[in-house]
Amino acid sequence: MQLQNEVERKLSGRMALGSRAFLWLTVVVAAGVLAVLAYTQRWFTPTLALYFYADTASGLNRGMAVKLAGFNVGSLEKVSLQGELRIRGRVVMDRHFRDSVGKDARIRLFRDGLLGTYALTLIPGTGDPGPVEDGDTLSFEREPDYGTLAIGLLERAAPVIEDLRALSATLANPESGLPKTVRSLNEAAAVWRETGSDASAFVADARRLTADARQLTADARQLTREFPARLEPAAAALERNLVQIEAIAKELNLSTQATLDEMRTSLRSIRGAADAAQRLTAEDASRVLRRAEDVLVDAEEITGAVRRNWPVKNMLPAAGDRLIELDSADGAGRPQSAAPAP
Amino acid sequence: MAALATLSCSSPAPQTAAEQSRDEAMLAQQRAHGALARGDVRGAQNQFLDALDRGRAVEDQDTVAIGLLNIAAVLHRSGELAASRARLIELLEHQPPFAPEFAGRAEARLALIELQSKRLQESARHAHNAEALCGASCPWRLALGNIQAGIALRSGDLASAEVRALATRTAAASANDIREEANSLRILGEIAGERGQGAGARAALLAALELDRKAAIPERIALDLLALSRLELALGERKAARDYARRAADVADAARLAALLAAARGLLSESQ
Numbered sequence: 082m083q084l085q086n087e088v089e090r091k092l093s094g095r096m097a098l099g100s101r102a103f104l105w106l107t108v109v110v111a112a113g114v115l116a117v118l119a120y121t122q123r124w125f126t127p128t129l130a131l132y133f134y135a136d137t138a139s140g141l142n143r144g145m146a147v148k149l150a151g152f153n154v155g156s157l158e159k160v161s162l163q164g165e166l167r168i169r170g171r172v173v174m175d176r177h178f179r180d181s182v183g184k185d186a187r188i189r190l191f192r193d194g195l196l197g198t199y200a201l202t203l204i205p206g207t208g209d210p211g212p213v214e215d216g217d218t219l220s221f222e223r224e225p226d227y228g229t230l231a232i233g234l235l236e237r238a239a240p241v242i243e244d245l246r247a248l249s250a251t252l253a254n255p256e257s258g259l260p261k262t263v264r265s266l267n268e269a270a271a272v273w274r275e276t277g278s279d280a281s282a283f284v285a286d287a288r289r290l291t292a293d294a295r296q297l298t299a300d301a302r303q304l305t306r307e308f309p310a311r312l313e314p315a316a317a318a319l320e321r322n323l324v325q326i327e328a329i330a331k332e333l334n335l336s337t338q339a340t341l342d343e344m345r346t347s348l349r350s351i352r353g354a355a356d357a358a359q360r361l362t363a364e365d366a367s368r369v370l371r372r373a374e375d376v377l378v379d380a381e382e383i384t385g386a387v388r389r390n391w392p393v394k395n396m397l398p399a400a401g402d403r404l405i406e407l408d409s410a411d412g413a414g415r416p417q418s419a420a421p422a423p
Numbered sequence: 424m425a426a427l428a429t430l431s432c433s434s435p436a437p438q439t440a441a442e443q444s445r446d447e448a449m450l451a452q453q454r455a456h457g458a459l460a461r462g463d464v465r466g467a468q469n470q471f472l473d474a475l476d477r478g479r480a481v482e483d484q485d486t487v488a489i490g491l492l493n494i495a496a497v498l499h500r501s502g503e504l505a506a507s508r509a510r511l512i513e514l515l516e517h518q519p520p521f522a523p524e525f526a527g528r529a530e531a532r533l534a535l536i537e538l539q540s541k542r543l544q545e546s547a548r549h550a551h552n553a554e555a556l557c558g559a560s561c562p563w564r565l566a567l568g569n570i571q572a573g574i575a576l577r578s579g580d581l582a583s584a585e586v587r588a589l590a591t592r593t594a595a596a597s598a599n600d601i602r603e604e605a606n607s608l609r610i611l612g613e614i615a616g617e618r619g620q621g622a623g624a625r626a627a628l629l630a631a632l633e634l635d636r637k638a639a640i641p642e643r644i645a646l647d648l649l650a651l652s653r654l655e656l657a658l659g660e661r662k663a664a665r666d667y668a669r670r671a672a673d674v675a676d677a678a679r680l681a682a683l684l685a686a687a688r689g690l691l692s693e694s695q
Contacts, residue, residue, distance in 0.1 A: 243453075243457075403452060403453075403456055404489055404492060404493065404528070405459075405492070405493050405496035405497070406528075406562055406563070406566075407496070407528060407531050407532050407535065407563050407566045407567075408566060408602050408603070408606070409535060409565075409566040409567075409569035409570050409573070409603060409606045410602070410605075410606045410609070410643060410646070411496070411499050411500050411532075411535060412499045412500055412502060412504065412535070412536070412539055413539070413642075413646055
């Protein structure tokens with residue numbers, strides 16, 4: 082009996098020791114797993130928070146990557162509405178990269194390739210205001226697209242073309258333009274001849290002046306003929322390229338929706354084709370835009386110079402500042418979004 | 424003479440920075456008016472803001488005042504009364520103060536905004552200020568006359584409203600201002616309607632419609648047709664009301680005036 086009790090006591094002691102060891106091991110393993118998880122989730126990674134403001138949250142997603150020179154350095158942690166028409170974004174960045182980002186850096190939203198997702202990238206500034214601190218606010222911008230640039234260029238072209246038309250109409254006007262000036266000079270030369278005075282020198286000068294004026298008229302006519310003609314092909318090429326860009330974008334969108342599974346399996350070849358298409362349209366569109374920009378700048382300089390020059394300056398109506406005058410029925414037909422005044 | 428001609432045809436003196444800035448502001452204004460003509464209100468607003476910024480950068484008071492007035496006008500016509508009001512108050516509170524020709528326009532537009540917001544006392548105060556700044560004659564005199572007629576009408580003083588509207592109509596006709604003449608006729612039509620004078624109201628509104636068609640302003644044509652439809656409905660003439668409402672819907676649909684189209688469809692349902 083005593084032996085039995087002795088055996089039982091020893092056995093239960095060993096079992097209790099084993100259970101305790103197993104429990105401790107379990108706790109240590111669990112703690113180790115938690116620590117590894119925390120490390121991968123960056124709980125121990127020192128970070129700093131940066132803010133930016135935008136007018137719309139379009140394209141911004143919580144958790145989207147923040148890159149610096151192509152490397153992931155953080156993520157977009159929060160997007161919140163501030164007031165009525167403002168969005169505030171909170172970006173969390175590894176403190177390790179703090180020295181590479183200055184206070185004048187910008188945050189840009191861009192699309193990674195034609196089919197890629199949106200991401201944020203940090204663009205370093207040009208000054209030396211020191212590295213960012215926790216809580217700093219950076220300026221936000223969106224990657225411009227060629228459609229917007231082209232529309233801006235067309236808007237600039239419209240008044241220049243209007244000026245060219247007005248100039249050519251004024252210069253060619255038989256009642257007040259250069260033809261009338263030429264006629265007046267001719268008449269003046271005839272008067273001088275008739276007076277019988279020593280007008281030979283004056284007549285020669287007037288003839289030279291008449292010839293100069295005729296040349297000026299011919300040059301102006303050629304100018305007004307050529308520039309719209311030179312501008313036309315650039316505008317037509319621009320329009321064609323915009324249509325191409327729109328068609329490519331539409332086709333890519335449709336094919337993405339319709340064949341999403343197939344695209345996943347053949348993503349590499351599609352990415353290659355898309356990158357090639359992007360390079361092609363980017364080069365083509367930028368070349369046409371640059372050419373159109375050059376022609377536009379030339380045309381603006383010439384019309385501005387011609388407008389300031391005499392006698393054209395006196396022939397053209399003053400541009401003036403155009404006020405939109407009050408009409409007592411203004412706003413009558415629109416739904417009104419007025420909040421009561423305080 | 425040859426020397427003079429040669430001299431004058433030589434290249435112009437280089438522009439100063441101020442002249443260049445002014446030219447750029449005027450170009451922005453030109454683009455803005457072009458955008459307005461195309462119906463691109465947002466684009467026009469951006470261009471006017473650009474012109475305003477350029478004027479502010481060189482403290483060109485006139486450009487700043489014109490920019491603020493134009494932005495306020497565009498906002499007002501888009502129905503954004505609060506934003507328009509803010510710009511006008513900014514103009515009136517500007518230091519140094521702007522010239523009376525700009526302050527007067529701002530007061531007159533504020534009077535109209537307050538009238539449309541049903542704040543009659545404020546509207547009357549701004550109208551009084553605009554009248555004081557107008558003097559003997561000013562570009563906003565006719566519009567101000569109609570606004571004051573509108574204030575009297577909304578206050579229930581039909582007699583004063585009629586006197587103002589008739590005087591403004593006469594002045595507008597002699598100044599060949601079709602828009603304000605039509606606006607005066609619309610107010611006279613409303614006054615006649617308030618008095619229960621159906622025939623008089625109809626005649627005034629038809630005359631306003633004729634003028635607005637001559638000026639080819641779709642929004643005003645639709646407003647006149649809607650007013651005629653409401654008048655005919657009040658007089659019990661359902662068929663006539665339906666015809667006017669249908670015409671108003673066609674005009675509003677073609678001119679993409681969503682609010683007026685909705686009003687016309689509402690009247691069509693009412694007059695069924």
